[in-house]
Amino acid sequence: MFKQFKKHLAATVIVSSTLISSAANAGLIHLWEANGNTLDSIGGVAGTLQGGASFGAGLSGQAFSFDGARQLFTAAVDLSPSNFASVTFGAWVNISAIPNNRGWVMGHDxxxxxxxxxxxxxxFAAPAAGxxxxxxxxxxxxxxxEWKFLAASYAGNGQVTTVYYDGQSQEVSNTANSxxxxxxxxxxxxxxxxxxxNGLVDNVFIFDEALSVDxxxxIERNGTPVPAPATLALFGLGLAGIGYSRRRKA
Known part of the structure; x- marks a missing residue:
């Protein structure tokens, strides 16, 4: 009986982890983790560092490092409304300084x-979205x-855009992007x-949908758009226990 339970548990954890991971990642189309490279671990669109941009200590692993002097990361992804009716993008940022009290963190402006x-x-150097x-x-x-989470969620032209920074959000109506x-x-x-x-940017992500504040x-709590394996395994363990309990009662 115990051997059968172990087999059932292992199978359930694997299956449930796969299903949960797929559900949690639904809509996630690009993720640049900046761990010493410019690879996209989700969409396969590798980026390019320009102007001497490099890597520094990140929120997890490494992060893109910029010095405020024409240093950029670019990738062939078009955020235009003609390409994405709705879209969400963001990252974790650690800003060292804001040259001239202004600066674009990310986008296709x-x-x-x-x-x-x-x-x-x-x-007034508060985060804003176009x-x-x-x-x-x-x-x-x-x-x-300090590391802070920053994101913008665009529901579409004529609709609401949500700007999110460090646990707080603002809704802006009547979005009209070109x-x-x-x-x-x-x-x-x-x-x-x-x-x-001037600073560090880590775990840059793009979803092809407008994410809610929740x-x-x-994502902010998790530290990455990808669900933690430990959480998935524990959830699978719970499902396995439920299944085993039902088998015993039957």
């Missing part, structure tokens, strides 16, 4: 109000030299100088 995450002077018009950010000002660059950049804008950030908060 080509100089218009395109989809992006920025730290801008008119918003939503097609100027607005006042109600999010906290950026805390320097098509921007046909590539995604981290660390600044490729089109303009003087818009870069989903963003769950």
């Amino acid at each position: 080509n100089g218009g109000y395109d989809r992006s995450l920025s730290l801008h002077d008119s918003r 939503v097609g018009r100027t607005y006042t950010s109600t999010l906290p000002t950026v805390t320097l030299n 098509n921007g660059n046909n590539f995604f950049s981290v660390g600044g804008l490729s089109n303009f100088g003087g818009h870069e950030i 989903e963003l908060r769950a």
Whole structure:
């Protein structure tokens, strides 16, 4: 009987872990973990470091490191509304300084109000997203030299964009983005100088859907968009116990 339970347990953990992982990753299309390389562990779109950008100590492992002087990471992913009706992107950031009190963290901005995450002077260095018009950010000002989670969730043109920073969120209605660059950049804008950030960026991700605040908060707690294996195994163990209990009662 015990041998049968062990076999049932092992099979259940494997199957349930696979199913849970697939469900948790639904919509996750790109993840650049920055562990000494520019590989995309989900979508296979490897990026490129420019201007001497390198790696530093990350939230987990390593992170992309930028010095605020035309250093970028770019990847061939187009965030334009014509390509993604809805999209969510973000990362963990550790900002050392904000040159000229402004800087674009990530996005595909080509100089218009395109989809992006920025730290801008008119918003008092609070995180903001490109939503097609100027607005006042109600999010906290950026805390320097600490790891913080930053994300933007775009439901689509004419709909709501949610900007998330360090456990707090702001909804901005009537989003109206145009098509921007046909590539995604981290660390600044490729089109303009003087818009870069100085600091570290880790676990950069993109979902092809608009995530809710609760989903963003769950990713923040986890430290990565990918579910932790230990959590999956424990969940599988619970399912196995339930199945075994039912077999005994039967």
